[in-house]
Structures are given as C-alpha cells and as structure tokens.
Amino acid sequence: MPELPKTMHAFVLHEHGGMDALRYHEDWPLPEVGPDDVLIKVGACGMNNTDINTRVGWYSKTVTGATESNASEKSGDTDPSWGGAPIRFPRIQGADVVGEVVAVGANAEQALLGKRVMTDNWMRDWDDPMNRDRTGYYGSERDGGFAQYATADRRNVGAVNSPLSDAELATFSCSYTTAEGMLSRAGVGAGDRVLITGASGGVGSALIQLAKRRGATVIAMSSPAKHEQLRELGTDAMLERTPADLAGALKSATGQPSVDVVCDIVGGDSWPSLLEVLVRGGRYACSGAIAGPIVSLDLRTLYLNDLTLHGSTVVPPHIFTDLVGYIERGEVRPLLAATYPLRDLQAAQRAFTEKAHVGNIAIIPD
Ligand SMILES: NC(=O)c1ccc[n+]([C@@H]2O[C@H](COP(=O)([O-])OP(=O)(O)OC[C@H]3O[C@@H](n4cnc5c(N)ncnc54)[C@H](OP(=O)(O)O)[C@@H]3O)[C@@H](O)[C@H]2O)c1
Numbered sequence: 001m002p003e004l005p006k007t008m009h010a011f012v013l014h015e016h017g018g019m020d021a022l023r024y025h026e027d028w029p030l031p032e033v034g035p036d037d038v039l040i041k042v043g044a045c046g047m048n049n050t051d052i053n054t055r056v057g058w059y060s061k062t063v064t065g066a067t068e069s070n071a072s073e074k075s076g077d078t079d080p081s082w083g084g085a086p087i088r089f090p091r092i093q094g095a096d097v098v099g100e101v102v103a104v105g106a107n108a109e110q111a112l113l114g115k116r117v118m119t120d121n122w123m124r125d126w127d128d129p130m131n132r133d134r135t136g137y138y139g140s141e142r143d144g145g146f147a148q149y150a151t152a153d154r155r156n157v158g159a160v161n162s163p164l165s166d167a168e169l170a171t172f173s174c175s176y177t178t179a180e181g182m183l184s185r186a187g188v189g190a191g192d193r194v195l196i197t198g199a200s201g202g203v204g205s206a207l208i209q210l211a212k213r214r215g216a217t218v219i220a221m222s223s224p225a226k227h228e229q230l231r232e233l234g235t236d237a238m239l240e241r242t243p244a245d246l247a248g249a250l251k252s253a254t255g256q257p258s259v260d261v262v263c264d265i266v267g268g269d270s271w272p273s274l275l276e277v278l279v280r281g282g283r284y285a286c287s288g289a290i291a292g293p294i295v296s297l298d299l300r301t302l303y304l305n306d307l308t309l310h311g312s313t314v315v316p317p318h319i320f321t322d323l324v325g326y327i328e329r330g331e332v333r334p335l336l337a338a339t340y341p342l343r344d345l346q347a348a349q350r351a352f353t354e355k356a357h358v359g360n361i362a363i364i365p366d
Pocket of ligand 1: 050053198201223266288312352
C-alpha cells in the first residue's frame with residue numbers, strides 16, 4: 001500500500017446556511033482510522049438531497065416549504081438534521097462513497113485492503129443493528145466522502161465486482177436502498193400497478209428499475225423533457241409532473257384510473273390526488289417531500305378505502321447487501337448525469353438543485 005499523506009483536500013460544512021457554509025480546504029487532516037474502520041481513497045462520491053437539506057436546515061420542524069425554500073433563515077438549531085438531533089460541525093458530507101480500501105483498523109478484515117468498495121449510508125449500532133433509533137447517516141452524524149479520503153465502519157462497506165466506473169457506482173447507494181426500502185415496506189410484487197412521483201431523480205429512477213425488477217407495472221410522473229430517458233428504463237406509462245386530473249391522466253395513459261401502490265418522494269400541494277387514485281386496500285409509501293412536507297389529508301379517503309400509509313427512511317442492513325448483488329448481476333443500471341471535481345462541489349450542488357438532470361451527479365476528488 002502506498003504511504004498515506006497527513007492531509008487531504010476536503011469540502012467541509014462549517015455551519016447551517018447557504019453555499020458559503022461549505023468551504024474547500026487543501027490541508028484538512030486525514031481522518032483517524034478507528035479499530036472497526038476502513039480508510040477509503042475516494043474514487044467518487046454521489047450527491048443527495050440530504051446534503052442540501054442538512055446544510056440549509058430543512059429538516060427543522062420550523063420549516064414548512066419545499067426543499068429549495070430558504071430554510072436556513074427560518075430554522076432554529078435544535079432539530080435541523082434528518083434524525084432530530086443537532087449536527088456537529090465541522091462536518092464532511094457525502095453519503096455515497098466508492099473507492100479503494102487503503103488502510104484497515106485492528107478489528108477489520110485484512111482481506112478488505114485493496115478492495116473496491118461502496119458504502120451503506122446507514123451507520124448502525126452493530127450490537128443491535130435492527131434498532132432504528134440507534135442509527136446515523138453517513139456524512140451527517142459522521143464524516144462522509146466529499147474529500148480525498150474517508151473512513152467507514154467495516155460493516156458499512158461492500159466489496160463490489162463490476163465493470164461500472166466509480167462515478168457510476170456512486171449513483172446507487174442512498175437512492176437505491178431508499179427505493180428498495182419503500183418497495184419492500186409497501187410489499188410491491190408482480191401484478192401491482194405502481195405510481196412513482198419524482199421519477200427522474202435519484203430515488204425515482206431507482207424506484208422504476210427496482211419495481212420493474214419485482215415484476216410490477218410502472219407509471220412514472222416527471223417533467224415531459226425527461227420522459228424519453230425514463231421510457232428507456234422500462235416504464236409502462238409516463239405522466240407529467242402534476243396532472244390537473246390525475247385519475248383522468250392515468251385512465252388515458254393506461255386504461256385504468258387507479259393504481260395499487262403510490263411511491264412518493266414529492267408531496268406538496270397536489271399530494272391529496274395521490275391517495276384518491278389508490279384502489280381500495282391500496283398502499284402509499286413516502287421517503288421524501290421535495291415539493292413540501294405539509295399536506296392535507298382527508299381521513300375519509302384513508303379509512304373508507306382501507307388504505308395503508310408507510311413512511312420509510314432507515315432500512316434493514318440486508319437491503320444494502322441485496323443492492324450490491326443487483327449491481328453485480330446487472331439488474332439495475334446507473335444514470336450518471338454529470339461529474340464534477342471536488343473543488344467544484346458548490347457548482348455541482350447548484351446543478352443538482354436545478355433538477356434539469358436525470359438520475360444523479362457524482363463528485364470526483366482532485
Ligand atoms: N428518506 C430517505 O432515506 C431519503 C433518501 C433519499 C432521498 N430522500 C428524499 O427524497 C426526495 C427525492 O430525492 P432524490 O434524491 O430522488 O431527488 P432528486 O434526484 O433531486 O429528484 C427529485 C425529482 O422530483 C421531481 N420534482 C417534482 N416536484 C418537484 C419540486 N417541486 N421541486 C423539485 N423537484 C420536483 C423532479 O423531477 P421532474 O423535474 O422530472 O418532475 C426531481 O428530479 C428528497 O426530498 C430527498 O430528501 C429521502
């Protein structure tokens with residue numbers, strides 16, 4: 001193994017706020033490798049809305065608007081992280097690390113040295129790994145991968161054998177485990193008709209591929225400019241982002257005005273129509289609210305139609321190991337829209353929030 005440097009290039013979040021809160025450093029200390037850790041030389045790190053939501057403090061209950069709303073001006077600093085506890089600064093964000101293991105702690109398998117790995121973003125108490133109260137998010141409760149090097153617990157990395165590039169592999173982890181968690185919680189299987197919102201994004205495009213993998217019929221909602229690319233993923237029908245008459249749009253696109261399952265990461269003002277198109281006994285799963293977290297629920301729609309609502313965030317550990325298998329067997333494919341060098345992380349975040357892309361954007365260390 002090559003000798004390791006003492007410092008590295010890193011983009012560091014110093015406080016909640018605008019882009020200025022993110023600062024580039026060329027002499028940040030290399031992270032210490034704990035007994036259960038591996039040190040990864042980062043080849044690429046994917047982006048996620050969590051990075052932005054955390055930076056601006058959008059998770060605070062004082063914020064009621066869409067993700068792009070200027071949350072940091074309104075949020076207090078008592079609950080602005082995904083898990084409700086304050087973030088400790090300085091913090092290196094970035095949950096989807098792909099790279100080579102260049103050092104291992106005393107308890108980590110030597111065999112991991114030199115392996116190409118990807119990371120599972122759910123940090124766990126490994127004495128109680130199914131306890132969702134004892135979890136943290138990589139790049140939020142622990143430093144992540146917007147740097148040349150990153151550490152991760154040995155049980156949070158998966159060796160991956162794939163012809164895909166590091167940047168392509170970095171599109172998968174958070175989005176696809178989130179999507180698989182939603183599908184598994186809603187019990188999606190062959191024969192289900194699944195409606196997916198925000199279908200062009202990281203989680204949405206993962207939902208399309210993973211729902212098709214389960215044998216479901218997929219109807220995807222997205223801006224029309226992105227429809228062509230999403231059809232190539234195997235969607236059975238495409239609808240616009242927010243049709244004025246959702247049941248009518250479904251009927252004309254598929255012959256039926258209803259679906260068995262809705263997988264939603266958008267929320268916002270048009271949310272009630274998503275429940276209205278569910279069949280009796282239908283299931284709704286939610287992992288995000290990019291258009292706004294406060295929605296209006298008519299309880300009659302819920303109980304008179306025997307609906308089940310699922311929230312989904314922390315997923316069990318097997319979801320990540322299953323995903324590595326899907327990637328290695330070519331059952332899912334990456335949608336890499338762009339790469340940016342680490343020093344241009346701010347430009348990458350601007351492009352990410354403009355939402356002109358399909359899939360995900362990855363950061364490549366200098
Ligand atoms: N719970 C979890 O563990 C978890 C994990 C990952 C992500 N999330 C959350 O899930 C949501 C989606 O994440 P993602 O990574 O898939 O996001 P993304 O890549 O940014 O995609 C979101 C898509 O939603 C669509 N959209 C619809 N209405 C929108 C609006 N008002 N503003 C912006 N976009 C809108 C856009 O597609 P069109 O232009 O095609 O409509 C956009 O591409 C985020 O809120 C994120 O925080 C949660």
